[in-house]
Structures are given as structure tokens and as C-alpha cells.
Amino acid sequence: MIDTPYQPPQDDLVILHEDHELLFIDKPAGLLSVPGRGPHLADCLIARVQSVFPEALLVHRLDRDTSGVIVFARSPVAQRHLGLQFEKRQTRKQYIAQVWGQVTERQGRVDLPLIVDWDNRPRQMVCHETGRAAQTDWALIRHDIYGSRLRLMPLTGRSHQLRVHMLAIGHPILGDPFYASGQAGAFPRLMLHSRELRLRHPDGGRGLTVSAPVPF
Incomplete structure (x- = not known):
């Protein structure tokens, strides 16, 4: 098992959208979504959110090192409604990533099953025999001095899906403490950001899209 120091940022909560059923937050990189094991991992986004909105309920998570849009429910009914949307893949999530190397194609799909790498948890790995199905669509925005x-x-x-899929196609995400090495790993943060989340509002079913500015 891999253990990395936990030094969460002390940024104020950034509320992207708030109404009677939903709460969208711009999560900073380096902060756990939920508490880990042990008192040193107690500081997390949901604890900070519940200190202001005690009724807030977990719907999904972002990796500790990923920043960007995350949604919380403000009632059990909203939590169930959103949980079903995520389970049935009815939400639409869009991330921005800086990856190592010049990606030559304009777009593509990675379809590689994933499973936990038990000897190196929390790392995940591709496994065609026992892995769970995982698919990621990607599109090139531009090339730059760092890569793409x-x-x-x-x-x-799946856990770490984007990070493992990018590594598998030869373009690890810059600054990834688990999957990038050498120059690709020499960045102050994981260059992965949850840019946009689209879902149906629990009250009435209307479409709602919330986005967070990319900090890199």
C-alpha cells in the first residue's frame, strides 16, 4: 500500500450553485472528498460542507488530487434521485487534463477494464481477466510546451479511471503522484480538473449544467 503525506489546502468553500435541493462546490486539489482512515485524514470536503450546510449528503466523489465540480444533495429524496442518475450513467461529466507527450489523434475512446492493484493500493491497473468495464472518451484541445x-x-x-486510462495510452496526466514519473511527475499538482457536470434537477427533472473554471 502506498502512503502519501496529507496536507490539505485551507481554501474557503467555493459555491458554484446552490438551491433548495442541490449544492455544487468547486473542490480544491489535495482535499479528500470524504474522510480517510485515521484522525489525520478527517479533514475533507464533506466535513467542511456540512459545517455550513448540515443537511448536505454525499452523492459522488472526486479523487483527492482532482479539483473541480462536485455535487451534494440537500435532502434524502434528492440524494436518491441523483444516485440513480449516476448509477444509470445519465449524468454527463467533462474533465480537462494536461497530459505528457504530443497526442497525435484528434479524438478517441479508451476501453480498458480496471481493478485495484492490491499490492500498491490505492493504485488501480488494467486487467482484462477480472477488471470492471471502464470507458473514457477524449478529444484533443491543443498541444503546448508541456504536452497536450x-x-x-x-x-x-471507476476509481482513478481517467488517470489509468491516460497512462495506458502512453500519456500520463502531469503531476500524477501515482502514475506519472520523471518530468511528467514534476508538477505541483495533478493536472486534472472536473470542468463540467450535467444532470437532471431532482425537483422537476429540468437539465442543469454547472461548470468550474480551470485553474491551470
């Missing part, structure tokens, strides 16, 4: 800027659209929600 991509738009990533996960069709499934």
Missing part, C-alpha cells in the same frame, strides 16, 4: 491538453468524458466511474 485534452477534454475527457468518462462513460463509467
